[in-house]
Structures are given as C-alpha cells and as structure tokens.
Amino acid sequence: MQLRLHNTLTRRNEDFVPADPQRVTMYVCGPTVYNYVHIGNARPPVVFGLLARLLRRRYPNVVYARNITDVDDKINAAAKDAGVPIEAITSRFAAAYFEEMDRLGADKADLTPHATRHIGDIVAMCERLIASGNAYAAEGHVLFDVASYPDYGKLSGRSTEDMIAGARVEVAPYKRNPADFVLWKPSTPDLPGWDSPWGRGRPGWHIECSAMAEAHLGETIDIHAGGNDLMFPHHENEVAQSTCAHGGKVFARFWLHNGMLTFDGRKMSKSLGNVLVLHDLLEQYPAEVLRFLLLRAHYRQPLDWSETTLAQARATLDGWYTVLRDLADIDVAADDRSVPTEIEAALCDDLNTPEAFAQIARLAANARAAASPAAKRAAKAALLGAADLLGILQHEPEAWFKQSAGGTEVDVEAVQRLVDARTAAKKARDFAESDRIRDVLLAMGVVVEDTAQGPRWKVVKSDERAD
Structure with missing residues (x-):
C-alpha cells in the first residue's frame, strides 16, 4: 500500500516516493542539551521514530539522523552558573536524553551528529554562502542576506514582514536588513569558540543543522521533520541557507511538523509554571503510558496533557494487558506476530495513529471474545503484531501490573x-x-x-x- 505524508511545503498529503529507494534519508531536529528535556521534546523522536520504523518495513536502507545541539547560549549560561566547561553540561544531559528516549521506546537514530564535531563543515558552508553572494561578514559576524533568496517564507507561508513582526528579531548595526540571521558570531574570551576566517567565534543555531544534514545525508534529503514551533525561523532559515549553499538544489523534499503539547488546554511555558520535565514524568508513570499518550493524537494536531489523559492512557493499556493476561496460556510464535493490514494502512495514511489504536481496540475485543484455541491464538497474534509496530504491549502482562508508578517492579x-x-x-x-x-x-x-x-x-x- 502507498505511504502518504502531509508535506508542510506544499500543504497537502502526497505519495511518498524517495529520490533513491536504495537510500532513504530523514533528518529530525534534536534537543539543545543544557538541561533535562520536557515532554514536548519527546514527541518528535517518538512520532518520527515510528515513521522510521514504517519506512524500514518498505525500503532496504533508511538513514535516520537526529542531531544534538551542544553549543548554544543556554548551554553557555548553564556551564557558567555551574562553573564547569560546556562539555560537562552537554555530555550529562545528552546521556540523560538518550536514556529517556530508550525508555520511551523511541527508535534509535542511525546517526547522531553533534554540532561541535562539525565546526569545519559549518565554516565551509559559511564561506560558500559568502562566495555566492548570499551571506556577508560584518564585525566578526557572518549573516545570511535574506533579500538574496526570493523564496524566503515559502515553507511557513508568511511574508518577510509578517515573520519579522511575529519574531524576536535582533536589531544590530552590522545587519543590512533586520531579517538577516546569524551564521557565525564572535566569542569573547570567556565563551567557547573556534578559529575561523572571521576571528574566534561559534556557529549560529540554524547553520548547524544544514551543515550536519549535508555532511551525513547529502545536499538533498527525503524527509526533514520536527516540531511546528521550529517552522519559523529555524526551518525557514535552514531552507534558505541550504538551498543557496547547494546552488539552488532542493534541500528537503518532504517537510513534516508535529503539533505542540498543551497542559490542561493551556500552552506549556515556563512563565505559567506548567512545563513538564520528562525526567520527572518517568519517575511517576510507566514509560509505555507516556509513549501511548504521545502517539494517541494525530501527530499534526495539538496534544493535551493532563492527569485525566494520563489516567485514560493507563486505563486503556491496562484493559489490553488484561486481555493478554487472560490469554497467557495461549502460545504465539514470534513468526506469527505479523502486522495486520488495517494497522499498516492506518499508519500509511499520514501516520494516522488514532485510527491505528482504534483498530488495536477492535483486535483486543476480538481476542477477548475468541472461543476456540485456534481463534484465541490467531486473535492474540494479530493483537501482538499490531502492538509491536506501535511499540506498546511490550511487557509480560503480570509484570505490567506489578510495576510501580515509575515503571520499576515492586518486591x-x-x-x-x-x-x-x-x-x-x-x-x-x-x-x-x-x-x-x-x-x-x-x-x-x-x-x-x-x-x-x-x-x-x-x-x-x-x-x-x-x-
């Protein structure tokens, strides 16, 4: 069956056909590692990890990259407050991030490029953009000249004026235009920095992803994904600088964006004090409950997070685990746990996880109602096969019911x-x-x-x- 994905660039669902079926490429924006991530940061790796899983069922070689931003002003501030080098901060919180993604069952990326390991690639891309007339150096900075790229704003669907009005644009005397964005900036002696043709400095945020995607996946990639809060300015800037650095070639053929999380119907923000840290949530709830809730709504829609939705998620999983516990004496061979057609069809429809879970509920009902041993075995196999693809029902039923709130087993x-x-x-x-x-x-x-x-x-x- 044909995989169809909603392409933000064209604003419609399209048949996904890779440029090279022998090498399908996908890049997902990862975290800036200056602290523990919040639950919203977990939605892209869980959702788009599921997409990677689906792609791997269809193509022999999928190269999935998810980066780590390990040089940033927030990291610098955290290191200064702690009195340690930035590496002490980034290594600690990158390790925590990987461990937390593993607990959520997020599919591992094939590549995890770190910005600090690609400084040479970043400098080289800046030099090419200056040579092509798309960037300029000024007072130790390198800036992208937005006016040099007529398609700027096409991804987000907004004019340059609208984007400037809706963003925190730094007004600086060295800029030709307020919308011009930084590719490279100078570092004072107390800040991390690397030698460059423009003096000791460090990269801007946007250029990092363009350079890392080029280094590992090539000039044109099949899929670029991330949260819709990154659409502008981050992804818009990536498109501009990558397209210009590659002589006009398309940077990403498909753009996918997931919706944001809300908490009891309100936007999560530090000012409201309702930011939920994943590290803490994993101490309070089984990881599979969090994964289920992250996937329950369609990825492009907002996802409301509350005690009620968490309780509903746990109750749903408890019900399905009860079915499996009641069928504990029915053996199902691993080879019999194939994915039912209706599950794959739902996911091929732009990752329609709500429909996939509705089908799992139907499969659980069938298993509950099965009478003969053969019918029970077939129903259990179908339920497990479907659950395996979604990354749920991965515990033995008795172990599931005997774990503590944070997922560890009691005595x-x-x-x-x-x-x-x-x-x-x-x-x-x-x-x-x-x-x-x-x-x-x-x-x-x-x-x-x-x-x-x-x-x-x-x-x-x-x-x-x-x-």
Whole structure:
C-alpha cells in the first residue's frame, strides 16, 4: 500500500516516493542539551521514530539522523552558573536524553551528529554562502542576506514582514536588513569558540543543522521533520541557507511538523509554571503510558496533557494487558506476530495513529471474545503484531501490573506473601485479618482483585486506590 505524508511545503498529503529507494534519508531536529528535556521534546523522536520504523518495513536502507545541539547560549549560561566547561553540561544531559528516549521506546537514530564535531563543515558552508553572494561578514559576524533568496517564507507561508513582526528579531548595526540571521558570531574570551576566517567565534543555531544534514545525508534529503514551533525561523532559515549553499538544489523534499503539547488546554511555558520535565514524568508513570499518550493524537494536531489523559492512557493499556493476561496460556510464535493490514494502512495514511489504536481496540475485543484455541491464538497474534509496530504491549502482562508508578517492579515476593496470607485468612473466615492485610497492601499501592482464577494483584497510583 502507498505511504502518504502531509508535506508542510506544499500543504497537502502526497505519495511518498524517495529520490533513491536504495537510500532513504530523514533528518529530525534534536534537543539543545543544557538541561533535562520536557515532554514536548519527546514527541518528535517518538512520532518520527515510528515513521522510521514504517519506512524500514518498505525500503532496504533508511538513514535516520537526529542531531544534538551542544553549543548554544543556554548551554553557555548553564556551564557558567555551574562553573564547569560546556562539555560537562552537554555530555550529562545528552546521556540523560538518550536514556529517556530508550525508555520511551523511541527508535534509535542511525546517526547522531553533534554540532561541535562539525565546526569545519559549518565554516565551509559559511564561506560558500559568502562566495555566492548570499551571506556577508560584518564585525566578526557572518549573516545570511535574506533579500538574496526570493523564496524566503515559502515553507511557513508568511511574508518577510509578517515573520519579522511575529519574531524576536535582533536589531544590530552590522545587519543590512533586520531579517538577516546569524551564521557565525564572535566569542569573547570567556565563551567557547573556534578559529575561523572571521576571528574566534561559534556557529549560529540554524547553520548547524544544514551543515550536519549535508555532511551525513547529502545536499538533498527525503524527509526533514520536527516540531511546528521550529517552522519559523529555524526551518525557514535552514531552507534558505541550504538551498543557496547547494546552488539552488532542493534541500528537503518532504517537510513534516508535529503539533505542540498543551497542559490542561493551556500552552506549556515556563512563565505559567506548567512545563513538564520528562525526567520527572518517568519517575511517576510507566514509560509505555507516556509513549501511548504521545502517539494517541494525530501527530499534526495539538496534544493535551493532563492527569485525566494520563489516567485514560493507563486505563486503556491496562484493559489490553488484561486481555493478554487472560490469554497467557495461549502460545504465539514470534513468526506469527505479523502486522495486520488495517494497522499498516492506518499508519500509511499520514501516520494516522488514532485510527491505528482504534483498530488495536477492535483486535483486543476480538481476542477477548475468541472461543476456540485456534481463534484465541490467531486473535492474540494479530493483537501482538499490531502492538509491536506501535511499540506498546511490550511487557509480560503480570509484570505490567506489578510495576510501580515509575515503571520499576515492586518486591513481588513480599507482595505475594501478603496476598497469600490474605487468601488464607479469608478461607479461615478471619475477615478482620483479611481486611488488615488488604489495608497493608493498599498502603503499598497494591490492589487485589478476586477472580474466578484466583486473586490477582496490581500496583496503582494513590489516587486510584479504593477508599
């Protein structure tokens, strides 16, 4: 079936056909590593990692790059406050980012270029842009001449005047035009810097991605993706400088942008105090709950984050894991876990994850209703095959229900001893002792469910416990 993607550049869904089916290239903007990332930073690697997974099912060689920005004014400020070199800040928070993406099940990039390792490529691109008349040097800076690129604004669909009015444009005497943006800037002795034809300095933010994409993927790439907050100025500037540096060649054939996260219907911002740090969320919720919620809405739409949506996500996954727990005695071979056609069709429709999850709900209902062993095996295989592609239902059901809020497993043996003691007390009709043990378990965050198959227990958050 044909993969169709919404191309921001053309503002329509298009058949995706790579320039070279033997080498499909994708670049996703990664984080600036000066602190722990917030939950919004996790949406692109999860969503576009899923796209990489889908592409790899269709093409023999997919080269997926996701960069790390490790030189930036925010990094400089964090290093100065801590009294350490910038490498101490960037290495710590890059490592944290990788670990957190792994926990979310975000597909690993094939390449993770770091800006500081591409200073030579950045300087060379600046030199080419000056030589072509698209950039100029002034007072230790190199600036891109926006007026030299007539298509500036095509990606974001706004005029230069509108973009200037809606952005924080630095007015500086060395600029020919207020919209001109920095490719290279001078560094004072207390700041990180590298030698260049224009003096000791450091790169501007936008030129980093253009240089790294060129170095690893080539002058024209198939897909460039990131959050829609990057469309202007970052991606607009990337298009301008890359196109001009490459003699007019198309920089990215497809542009994909994911929507932003809101918190209880309001934009996340530091001023509102509602920025949710992923590092903290992973201590409070199983990573798979966060992944499910990041994928639940269509990637191009805003995604509202709240205690309610988190509880709904956990309840949905609990329901599907319950189906798998009830089918624990049905063995399914790995080779039988193929992806159902309707799941792949949904994802080929511009990553329609809401439809894919609706299909998984239908598959779970089929598995729940299956009667014969053969029907149960086929239904379970279909459910697992679908879930594998989406990166959910990756735990053994019993382990899922016995993990703590942050995803670590509780002391299973200690809990089981208490559950067994409660069962024995009930059989002996010692209900006072049974209730006492129940209260002890509740205090531990464990709820026991009495079923026809015997008692089952699971760990819940404090606000999910019965009174």
